[in-house]
Structures are given as C-alpha cells and as structure tokens.
Amino acid sequence: MTDRPAVDRLTCVLCPVGCELEVARTAAGGVAVAGNRCDKGVSFAEEEVLRPKRNLATSVPAKGTAARMVSVRLSAPVPREMIFPVLAEIGKLRPEAPVRRGQVLIADVLGTGADVLATRTVRGQT
Amino acid sequence: MAETPRTSDVDVAVIGGGPAGLAAALGAKRAGAGRVLVLERDRTLGGILNQCVHDGFGLFLYKETISGPEYAERLAENALREGVAVETGAMVLDLGPDRLLRVNARGGYSLVRAGAVVLAMGCRERTRDMIGIPGTRPAGIYTAGSAQRLVNLQNLRVGNEAVILGSGDIGLIMARRLTFEGVRVKGVFEIMPWANGLERNIRQCLMDFGIPLELRTTVVEIRGRDRVESVVTAEVDDRLAPVAGTETVVPCDTLLLSVGLVPENELSKRAGVELSPLTGGAVVDETLMTSVPGVFSCGNVLHIHDVADWASFEGFAAGERAARYAAGERPAGRTVRVSAGPEVRYALPQTARAGAAGVEWSFRAVRPLRDVRVEVRGRDSGRIYARRKFGRILPSELQKIRVRAAVDEDLEVGLHD
Ligand SMILES: Cc1cc2nc3c(=O)[nH]c(=O)nc-3n(C[C@H](O)[C@H](O)[C@H](O)COP(=O)(O)OP(=O)(O)OC[C@H]3O[C@@H](n4cnc5c(N)ncnc54)[C@H](O)[C@@H]3O)c2cc1C
Secondary structure, X not given: OOOOOOEEEEEOOOOOOOOEEEEEEOOOOOEEEEOOOOOHHHHHHHHHHHOOEEOOEEEEEOEOOOOOEEEEEEOOOEEHHHHHHHHXXXXXXXXXXXXXXXXXXXXXXXXXXXXXXXXXXXOOOO | OOOOOEEEEEEEEEEOOOHXXXXXXXXXXHOOOOOEEEEOOOOOOOXXXXXXXXXXXXXXXXXXXXXXXXXXXXXXXHHHHOOOEEEOOOEEEXXXXXXXXXXXXXXXXXXXXXXXXXXXXXXXXXXXXXXXXOEOOOEOEEEHHHHHHHHHXXXXXXXXXXXXXOOOHHHHHHHHHXXXXXXXXXXXXXXXXXXXXXXXXXXXXXXXXXXXXXXXXXXXXXXXXXXXXXXXXXXXXXXXXXXXXXXXXXXXXXXXXXXXXXXXXHHHHHOOOOEOOOOOOEOOOOOXXXXXXXXXXXXXXXXXXXXXXXXXXXXXXXXXXXXXXXXXXXXXXXXXXXXXXXXXXXXXXXXXXXXXXXXXXXXXXXXXXXXXXXXXEEOOOOOEEEEEEEEEEOOOOOEEEEEOOOOOOOEEEEEEO
C-alpha cells in the first residue's frame, strides 16, 4: 500500500453531482476539504482519506470438483490495510464441494468482523 | 440419409443466457408467455458475470451490492422457479425467416420455431488486430476479459509483470486482480485525455496499489520473440497520433488490452437485422424490436452497458414486448426517428411509434462535461419533450432520460450548456 500525497483529490460519489474534492490532512490529524457543494462531501472525504475500507474478492480452487474454482468475497468491507493479510488467509482455503452460495468459509477473518463468503454454488462430484 | 432434426415450438426463444437473456425470459413469462426457452452455448447460465467475481453488482435490481456469480445464480434461480425452460450447451447457429432457429444442442442438431425471438448474445472484446499495434506476435498478450476468465475460472497465472492498455473498467479490475495474484502491474496507459473507467475503480484498483495511470499515452510497439519482453509507449497529440521522441520502453512479459467492447451481432447480420454504425447493435424501436418483425434485442448485443443492472432492465422490457408480440400484438402506425444531437454519441431506441408515451432513451456523451442539460427536442417544432440536468457526465456512463409525453415528430437527444 502506498502513501497518499499530502493533498488528495477525489470525486465524491455520494450523488450524481460528483464534486471534485481537494482534501488536505491537518496537523490535528483531521482533514480540510475544499470543492464540496454540500456537507456530505466532508464526511465522505474523512472516511475515504482517514479510514478507507474495501471489500475484496478472489477465487480459490475447490477440492474434488469439475468446476474447479470457488469465488469468494467478504460480507463487509475491511480497513484497507487488511487487504493483503486477509488475502493470505483466503489463499489457504481449499473448500470441499459441495459449496453453497453464501456459505461462510472463514468467520470473522483476522478479527475484522467480516466473514469470507462463497459467491458461487459448486456441486459435489456425482 | 439425413435424419429429420428434432423440432420444438415455443412462444419466446431467447438467444443467450447472460443477465439480459435471463431477464428477458423472466419478462416474457411474467407477461404471460406460455413456453419460454433460453438457449445458452456455455455449460452454465449467467454469461460474462460468472467471471466477474468482484462485488459491485445488483445495486438497482437487488438493492445490495453482490458479486457477478451471485447475481447470475440469483437471476437463473428466479428464471427456473418461474417456469422458464433452459438449454445449456446449445449454440444457435442461425436465425432464419419466420423465426426458425437452427441449434447445435447437446442432443445434436435441432430446430426451434418461435413466436418471437430475443437476441441477448452479449459482446466481444476488441483485440490487438482491431486497434493495429505493430511489432512482433509473441505470447503474453491477452484481452482483459480473457485474462479475467483464465485467472478467476481456471486458476492460471498470466505472467509476472504486466502492462495494461486502456482504462476501461475491465482493465482496472484486472489491475487489482493481478496485484492480488502477485503480478506486478507496471502501469495503465490510456490514449484519451480522460480515464474510461469509473472513478471508484481508479481509486480502488489503481491508486490503492500505487499503479500509475498515464493519460494521452498509448502502446506503439510490442517487442519480444516467443514471449513479450517489453512494450514501447508514447504520448499522443490532440489528434491521437504518437509524438516522436516521447517513446519509453517498459519491460514486461504480459500485455492486457482493455480497449473496448463490440456487440456480438454475426447472427443478427445473417438474419437481416439492420445494425447501427454508432452502437454496433441493432436499430430498435421503443419496444426494442429490430428491423426484423418479431425479433427483439437487449443487453450488450444491443449496445454496450457498463452496469449489468441496465442490461437486465432492458432484458425485462424486451421479454415483455416479445411475449406480447408472440400473443399476436402488432404495433401499428407511423414511426418517428430519433437522432444524436450535440455532444451525444448515440441515442437508443432509434425509432418510436408516433403517439408512444413514457419512452425512455439511453444515451452516451461524446466526452466528459460539467453542468450540462440533456434535452430531447422536436426536430421541427423545437419543442422540448424532456430535460434533465447533470452536474457532470462521462462517456463511460450510459445515461437515461424519459419522455412522459406522447412523441409525434422526429427527435434529437443533445447536451446543452
Ligand atoms: C469482461 C467483462 C467484465 C465486466 N465487468 C462488469 C462489472 O464489473 N460490473 C458491471 O456492472 N458490469 C460489468 N460488465 C458489464 C456487464 O457484465 C454486462 O453489461 C452484462 O453482463 C451484459 O449482459 P448480457 O446478458 O447482455 O451479455 P453476457 O453476459 O455476455 O451474456 C451473453 C450470453 O450469450 C451467450 N451466447 C452468445 N452467442 C450465443 C449463441 N449464438 N447461442 C447461444 N448462446 C450465445 C454467451 O455464451 C453468453 O452467456 C462486464 C462486461 C464484460 C464483457
């Protein structure tokens, strides 16, 4: 994960206006936002610059199936710096078919509160 | 001696089992069609969604964001529950007069006679040949979508160091996906002065991982004998021609192309369906019927959709109209033509029955604009049928505008200050 520049430019995606925000970090550890046409832009920028969260998706090979891959995602976004640690946990998975869509493959992965879910149904070999 | 092929009769036949086709089948069923059959050449339903494992689908249809495979499974389960018949492993070879389909099915060659047909064959990706990059022809060059299929469905590693040409969403999604797989993505190069993908994807797929995005830059040469060894990038001028002296050699073993999608209309062409040079898909009226009576079109085969939900909604509409056609309803009367006005690449449907009310037009902007109004204007009267303000509008986002009033003259959809 790379360090962001001191002033971050981002487009607010909360409504179709799409304000282009300039977000500077303050000495107090907060942010100063410019370019927003409404207050929502400030909380959007705070969240995205100070505490960005991401969902992530990948796929893992299943044991004993013809359709070899089980796709997975998280039940909720996790702090961005947890992306690679969580991917490493998912990388150890070899789910045994049958797998149900929505099945929890890892509960509360690395204590993030998010579960790793299967996003595809894979039947067992018949 | 030739055997007589198996022949079946259906009310509505849908070609393609992606989101548009599944939604069309559901739309037809819900509108009262008796026998509705989806013909899908792949082993599974769901189309391109099966390989789009990332989340972000379904916000409008399901009111939550889910991944492509979940979206596909849910739609397919609904279709089966509501009595849609499905044949996978069934490639439609030909659509003949009187809506007779020739199908290469699991059980062999067969015929399907349909009261109405919905085209939902999706799209293809533009390839290197279509954009003409000079150089050698080594291994290691993929379209972004085919790389997505290899990585997500077949667990194959495409390379170690990748360059991505084109900033479309599929390329951006793949930049992140390859990074997850330990591939070093050295940059995304985009010939236009603006990025083609969603803002969210630029942030979450490139900036999060420090992957550079170079605008006004393209790949002018591919080097390497057996395998890609490097690509040469160059900046382009206002007319998109490479500027001499700006060449940079970027060592890599993999090049992904994310340079656009084209509707898959070989079948439609052979069936005599009139195509639009602006969309690459069929010319349709407000019921999504093509120039061939009883043949409807929806989803990426009609025009490229960036959001699967729009393809599904178009599918529901096309399916409903197909069911009504199969039941004997025939639209009658004069038609008006709809054209693209200032700053608009295309507007769809391209025609509408005079007197039709509540028609929704899809359109795309030519370039990014801020603070504009889209207007649907009468070409003769100058009357404004509908108007909508946009804080900003991007070519990569398909937009819609609905006209509540009945239309009775040729129209133009344009963007104005
Ligand atoms: C690579 C890629 C990635 C994408 N990523 C996203 C994304 O992240 N988010 C998003 O919202 N949208 C995304 N999209 C767009 C979205 O997925 C599409 O808008 C949507 O899938 C279009 O649905 P469709 O049913 O028109 O086409 P498709 O999903 O392509 O389905 C077409 C189906 O028709 C079948 N078919 C074709 N010809 C025949 C024939 N002759 N006989 C029988 N069957 C046939 C094909 O096998 C296929 O299953 C992506 C598109 C592509 C191409």
